[in-house]
Amino acid sequence: MKNDKITNIGVIFAGGVGSRMHSKDMPKQFLSVHGKPIIIHTLEHFEKNEEIDAVVIACVEEWIPHLKNLLYKYRIEKVKKVVAGGKTGQLSIYNGLCAAREVAKDTKAIVLIHDGVRPLINSKLLSENIRCVKEHGSAITAGVVKETIVVVDNDGCIEQVPSREQSRVAKAPQSFWLDEILSAHGQALKENVTNTIDSCTLMKNYGYKLFMIDGPYENIKITTPDDFYTMRAILDAKENAQIYGVDEEN
Numbered sequence: 001m002k003n004d005k006i007t008n009i010g011v012i013f014a015g016g017v018g019s020r021m022h023s024k025d026m027p028k029q030f031l032s033v034h035g036k037p038i039i040i041h042t043l044e045h046f047e048k049n050e051e052i053d054a055v056v057i058a059c060v061e062e063w064i065p066h067l068k069n070l071l072y073k074y075r076i077e078k079v080k081k082v083v084a085g086g087k088t089g090q091l092s093i094y095n096g097l098c099a100a101r102e103v104a105k106d107t108k109a110i111v112l113i114h115d116g117v118r119p120l121i122n123s124k125l126l127s128e129n130i131r132c133v134k135e136h137g138s139a140i141t142a143g144v145v146k147e148t149i150v151v152v153d154n155d156g157c158i159e160q161v162p163s164r165e166q167s168r169v170a171k172a173p174q175s176f177w178l179d180e181i182l183s184a185h186g187q188a189l190k191e192n193v194t195n196t197i198d199s200c201t202l203m204k205n206y207g208y209k210l211f212m213i214d215g216p217y218e219n220i221k222i223t224t225p226d227d228f229y230t231m232r233a234i235l236d237a238k239e240n241a242q243i244y245g246v247d248e249e250n
Contacts, residue, residue: 007109008130009100009178010046010055010078014039014067014116015085015092027060028222029116030067034235036074038222039067041119043076046112049123051130054103056081057116058096088195090202094185100178109178110134113199117222118172120234125215129175136211139175140200142168144214168212171219174199180208 014029029039046052055076059067061084071079081099085092093113100111110133112126125141132139145167151160181199184206188196196202200210218234220227 005107006134007053007104007107008051009103009109009111010052010126010173011093011096011100011111011113012039012042012046012055012057012116013085013089013092013096013113014057014059015089026066027063028228030063030070031222031228033228033232034239037070038119038231039116040070040074040076042114042116042121043071043079044074045119045121045123045126046114047076047078049126051127052078052112054100055079056083056096056099056103058083058085058092058099059116060085089198090185090188090194090196093199094189097178097182097185101182104178110175111178111181112173112175113181114173115221118219119222120216120218120220120231121173122216125213125219126173128213129173132211132213133175133177136209137177137180138200138203138208138210139173140210140212141171141173141175141215141219142212143171143217143219145169146217168214170198170200170212171215171221172198176203176208184208 030037043055046055055078057079059082064082067082080103083095083099086095097111100109110130112129129139129141145164148164149162149167150158153159184202187206188202204210220230222228222231
């Protein structure tokens, strides 16, 4: 009998080593902000969302024991598999997707591919990703553009000034049906393509139609020291809002 259940799985990429953060002792996803590591801030959104059934993580291999200790300490119980990352971001995500396939078993699955160092999301965004995949087959979280974007050639000459109203910054989660994103990865590997910048680029390259949903503007990736301090300031503002009685969405 066919299993019609849909399993929603977070696929977290935590394979970076923090070279741009200049953190000598540990990868950036394990740096502490507001008393807990960045990756725990990220995972808590997936843990608390009732539609998320499971989470898998692709992690820097030598830091897997440390990550598992953090999962236990902070009671992150939806993580079902932690696997080693690959040599590139694309290969790390592929490892995570293969782990998600093992978790999904015989159920149809939606995967929400997300950066471990992109913690300033909310539960509503995760649910919107799931809804958009069910309706359209994909969901690329976007950021509204607040400044003019220009396209330049190799000599720095401006070739195009796209409409700001129709321009977006692709962020994460980037969500798909698991079988479709795995198919695209399989095609890429057959062609020896291993370093595609992100999942939406990979899917677009192989002919899939992509749909965008706007996410919170503060949904930044914590990559540099400036990002680290911006995250801390945003969390301070959210904390103060709670103290002064302003409703904040999780």
